[in-house]
Amino acid sequence: MERRDAWTDPGAFEVEPGIHRIPLPLPQDGLKAVNVYAIVSDDDLVLIDGGWALDAARSRLEEALATLDRTPADITRFLVTHAHRDHYTQAVAIRREFGTRVEIGVGERDSLESLSSPGAISLTGQFQVLETCGAQELLERLRAAGFSRRIPNENWELPDVWIEDRAEIDLGVRSLTAVHTPGHTRGHLVFADEAEGIMFAGDHVLPHITPSIGFEKAPGTLPLSSYLDSLATVRKMPDMRLLPAHGPVTASVHERVDELVAHHDARLNATRSAVVAGSGTAYETARALTWTRREHRFDDLDPFNQMLATMETAAHLDVLVAQGRLSAADDDGVTIYAVGAE
Numbered sequence: 001m002e003r004r005d006a007w008t009d010p011g012a013f014e015v016e017p018g019i020h021r022i023p024l025p026l027p028q029d030g031l032k033a034v035n036v037y038a039i040v041s042d043d044d045l046v047l048i049d050g051g052w053a054l055d056a057a058r059s060r061l062e063e064a065l066a067t068l069d070r071t072p073a074d075i076t077r078f079l080v081t082h083a084h085r086d087h088y089t090q091a092v093a094i095r096r097e098f099g100t101r102v103e104i105g106v107g108e109r110d111s112l113e114s115l116s117s118p119g120a121i122s123l124t125g126q127f128q129v130l131e132t133c134g135a136q137e138l139l140e141r142l143r144a145a146g147f148s149r150r151i152p153n154e155n156w157e158l159p160d161v162w163i164e165d166r167a168e169i170d171l172g173v174r175s176l177t178a179v180h181t182p183g184h185t186r187g188h189l190v191f192a193d194e195a196e197g198i199m200f201a202g203d204h205v206l207p208h209i210t211p212s213i214g215f216e217k218a219p220g221t222l223p224l225s226s227y228l229d230s231l232a233t234v235r236k237m238p239d240m241r242l243l244p245a246h247g248p249v250t251a252s253v254h255e256r257v258d259e260l261v262a263h264h265d266a267r268l269n270a271t272r273s274a275v276v277a278g279s280g281t282a283y284e285t286a287r288a289l290t291w292t293r294r295e296h297r298f299d300d301l302d303p304f305n306q307m308l309a310t311m312e313t314a315a316h317l318d319v320l321v322a323q324g325r326l327s328a329a330d331d332d333g334v335t336i337y338a339v340g341a342e
């Protein structure tokens with residue numbers, strides 16, 4: 001049987017005529033790699049996503065492009081699915097050297113303007129959310145672990161082009177439609193080639209994992225509702241091959257969307273049950289649930305993943321409130337969830 005992480009092996013893998021999947025390394029243990037896709041033609045070299053600006057990722061990209069007789073200087077354009085550092089920052093670093101054009105969805109503007117302003121501080125927005133989740137104890141552990149330090153924002157710059165929803169992007173050899181799919185981030189885009197039946201799905205639809213929701217500098221309201229609506233958006237389009245940013249290429253976007261919808265339905269029910277059983281804050285609820293497909297206990301996650309888990313729980317709780325299945329009340333800046341009035 002093929003290793004589950006075989007997709008992270010280095011190289012340039014042709015997944016469609018003229019489209020090469022290039023996995024680039026990431027520094028964390030959890031997600032081992034990010035796929036960038038090179039669309040190669042005589043005149044152009046377009047990259048879907050850029051990777052994280054790390055020396056290891058840069059040399060891996062150079063090695064992969066060399067097998068296609070190209071170098072980073074040949075890249076004409078980056079189409080970036082969303083403003084997370086594992087997708088965006090290497091595009092900016094390469095632009096600085098070669099003047100490459102960088103494009104991203106217009107919905108990422110608030111987050112990128114905030115991230116690229118001088119003195120941006122890591123995770124301030126997320127820390128504010130954790131306060132409302134009643135996660136003071138986790139916040140203290142995150143601060144002790146150094147997560148509140150200022151980050152150098154050298155690879156957070158604005159793009160050359162803000163892409164609008166449903167923009168048609170003519171690449172000569174093929175044409176892509178940019179489809180706004182908010183949820184993972186506010187301005188996330190997928191790029192669909194309906195004529196050829198392929199979708200560059202970014203982190204919206206991932207084959208092995210469920211993407212985090214609303215983890216960004218300037219989150220919108222009810223990001224999980226947006227995410228579920230965006231799953232419906234791509235489910236209404238014709239089915240296509242799934243070219244994800246993390247994980248192997250698979251045959252069907254629809255099949256995975258159906259699994260993700262079922263997962264979130266089950267998760268909403270489990271989240272409500274935890275409140276019925278007595279959890280009040282998002283933090284308490286997160287601790288009452290199990291995590292990842294291996295059903296880890298919350299306390300066995302590292303602080304960063306506990307933060308993601310707490311925020312994801314808050315997202316589910318807020319959807320349950322919007323659906324009228326729970327109520328929410330403010331207690332001195334902390335949101336307390338309850339089963340509706342009896």
Ligand SMILES: [Zn+2]
Nearest residue numbers: 084086203245
């Ligand atoms: Zn990602």
